[in-house]
Structure formats: structure tokens, C-alpha cells
Amino acid sequence: xxxxxxxxxxxxxxxxxxxxxxxxxxxxxxxxxxxxxxxxxxxxxxxxxxxxxxxxxxxxxxxxxxxxxxxxxxxxxxxxxxxxxxxxxxxxxxxxxxxxxxxxxxxxxxxxxxxxxxxxxxxxxxxxxxxxxxxxxxxxxxxxxxxxxxxxxxxxxxxxxxxxxxxxxxxxxxxxxxxxxxxxxxxxxxxxxxxxxxxxxxxxxxxxxxxxxxxxxxxxxxxxxxxxxxxxxxxxxxxxxxxxxxxxxxxxxxxxxxxxxxxxxxxxxxxxxxxxxxxxxxxxxxxxxxxxxxxxxxxxxxxxxxxxxxxxxxxx
Numbered sequence: 001x002x003x004x005x006x007x008x009x010x011x012x013x014x015x016x017x018x019x020x021x022x023x024x025x026x027x028x029x030x031x032x033x034x035x036x037x038x039x040x041x042x043x044x045x046x047x048x049x050x051x052x053x054x055x056x057x058x059x060x061x062x063x064x065x066x067x068x069x070x071x072x073x074x075x076x077x078x079x080x081x082x083x084x085x086x087x088x089x090x091x092x093x094x095x096x097x098x099x100x101x102x103x104x105x106x107x108x109x110x111x112x113x114x115x116x117x118x119x120x121x122x123x124x125x126x127x128x129x130x131x132x133x134x135x136x137x138x139x140x141x142x143x144x145x146x147x148x149x150x151x152x153x154x155x156x157x158x159x160x161x162x163x164x165x166x167x168x169x170x171x172x173x174x175x176x177x178x179x180x181x182x183x184x185x186x187x188x189x190x191x192x193x194x195x196x197x198x199x200x201x202x203x204x205x206x207x208x209x210x211x212x213x214x215x216x217x218x219x220x221x222x223x224x225x226x227x228x229x230x231x232x233x234x235x236x237x238x239x240x241x242x243x244x245x246x247x248x249x250x251x252x253x254x255x256x257x258x259x260x261x262x263x264x265x266x267x268x269x270x271x272x273x274x275x276x277x278x279x280x281x282x283x284x285x286x287x288x289x290x291x292x293x294x295x296x297x298x299x300x301x302x303x304x305x306x307x308x309x310x311x312x313x314x315x316x
Contacts (some may be wrong), residue, residue, distance in 0.1 A: 128166035132159040143192035151180035167229035169244035178202040188226030191244040222251035246304035282315035
């Protein structure tokens with residue numbers, strides 16, 4: 001019995017001793033809520049309304065452009081760039097280039113070529129210096145013998161020379177006929193070589209062409225120009241007429257009285273005859289011009305023996 005009482009007393013003492021510690025622990029422990037909210041799945045979170053950004057006011061039309069920021073180089077800030085002017089300055093006008101004169105050499109030409117071109121302009125025709133010798137040269141005498149053998153009637157004329165213009169014909173002759181049956185008038189003054197070429201052409205080309213086309217012979221040939229001291233087309237280089245080296249034919253007269261005039265629009269049959277004569281002249285003569293080549297030759301056929309490089313011809 002005593003033991004039972006001692007046992008109960010011990011338990012009581014233990015309970016009393018444990019009571020202050022339990023109160024101290026319970027005073028410091030946090031209080032938990034009796035109920036906790038249950039989380040909701042896939043719940044959309046509404047974002048807060050955007051904050052309004054103020055719109056900048058427009059820049060006035062005459063306000064200068066703000067300077068553009070430039071990237072620093074090597075860690076050093078760039079200096080402020082100067083603002084470009086509102087209107088770019090115009091470049092100075094190029095001075096007008098003076099037109100080259102006709103006598104000045106072309107700058108694109110080499111000096112030697114320019115000098116050669118200038119010399120060609122100022123040098124006179126070498127034939128201008130030709131003068132008659134005391135005795136007639138052998139080639140002139142031979143030419144006259146050939147004319148006589150062809151039945152050409154001619155007379156000698158004194159030398160013609162104009163030092164101011166450059167015309168010269170040291171051994172001229174005046175033709176009365178181009179053969180035994182072909183007269184020519186007015187009587188032309190020519191050098192002997194041109195006279196011989198005209199006589200041969202009349203006999204070998206003009207006469208057969210007239211016979212074939214009209215059934216009649218050539219009675220006479222009308223000439224418009226022979227020796228004339230002048231330049232070509234009124235200026236520039238000397239004409240072949242200035243050396244008695246050209247003959248202009250304006251018309252033909254047949255034995256039956258028919259006349260054929262050189263012109264731009266002859267009748268069909270006459271045009272055929274004139275065309276044949278003109279084409280055949282290119283070769284025996286070095287220059288052949290006529291209607292259609294230019295205004296100066298619209299009413300006659302121009303025939304000459306102008307010396308050309310490599311014996312070439314110029315026919316229009």
C-alpha cells in the first residue's frame with residue numbers, strides 16, 4: 001500500500017515538473033490556420049492595363065535636323081559633326097572652250113601629222129610652176145603627131161600662166177575638130193593630153209553610141225568650158241580647168257539635125273544615149289561628173305584627167 005502511494009507521488013511530481021516546459025513550447029509555436037485555400041488549375045491572370053505613353057509633338061518645318069549620334073571609335077567619343085547646309089553650293093561654271101580656228105592644228109593629232117596637214121593646205125599645185133621651155137619637149141611633139149594622124153584639126157596657142165592664182169598651161173592648143181567628121185565649138189583651149197583623150201573618146205565611144213541609138217552620126221559637140229583660170233567650185237583647190245586638163249560637154253548634134261542636150265531629165269531615148277556615154281567615160285577620164293552629182297554639173301558632163309593615186313577614178 002505504501003509502495004503504491006509512493007508510486008503515485010512520483011508521477012505527480014513528474015507531471016508538475018513537466019508543466020512549465022510545455023507551456024513555454026506552446027507559447028513560441030506559430031498558429032496554423034484551421035483551413036487553407038484550395039489552388040485553382042489553369043486560372044488566367046489578367047495583366048495590368050498598359051501605361052499610356054505620351055505622343056511627342058511634331059517638329060516645326062523650319063527647325064534644324066537633330067544631330068545623329070555616331071558610334072565612338074577606339075573608346076573615344078566622336079566630335080560633333082557639323083550640320084550640312086540647307087542648299088548645296090553650285091560648282092563653278094566651266095569656262096567656254098574657244099573653237100579651234102581653221103588654220104590651227106587639231107590637238108588630237110600628233111605634231112608631225114599636224115605639220116604635214118598644214119603643209120598640204122599651203123603648198124600650191126606643182127603644175128602651177130610649169131613654164132614653157134625654149135624648145136617643145138619630145139612628149140608634146142609626139143602628142144601632136146598622134147592628133148594629126150587621127151584627123152584632128154588644131155592650132156597652137158601661146159603659153160597661159162597666172163602666178164597670182166596658180167593657173168598654168170605651158171603648151172596649149174585650140175581644137176577645131178575632134179576628128180575628120182566631128183566638129184567642136186566653141187573651139188576649146190586644152191593641153192595636148194586632154195585634147196587627145198577627148199578625140200579618142202569621141203571616135204571610139206560617142207560616135208558608135210549615137211549610131212546605135214539614133215541611126216545617125218555625130219556631126220558636132222557643143223562644149224561649155226575648157227581652159228579657165230579658176231579654183232574648184234569657186235574656191236579652194238584649183239580646178240582642172242586651170243591647167244587645160246578638163247572639158248565640159250553640154251550638147252550633141254546629129255547628122256540628121258537632131259540635138260541632144262545634157263540635162264537632169266532628158267527624154268527616154270536620149271537619156272539612154274547619155275547614160276551610155278557617161279558610163280563609158282569612167283576609165284579613159286579620171287573624173288566624170290554630170291546631172292545628179294551636184295548643182296554645178298546639172299547641165300553638162302565634166303571630163304578631166306586629174307592625176308589620182310594609183311590611177312584611180314572618181315565618177316558620179
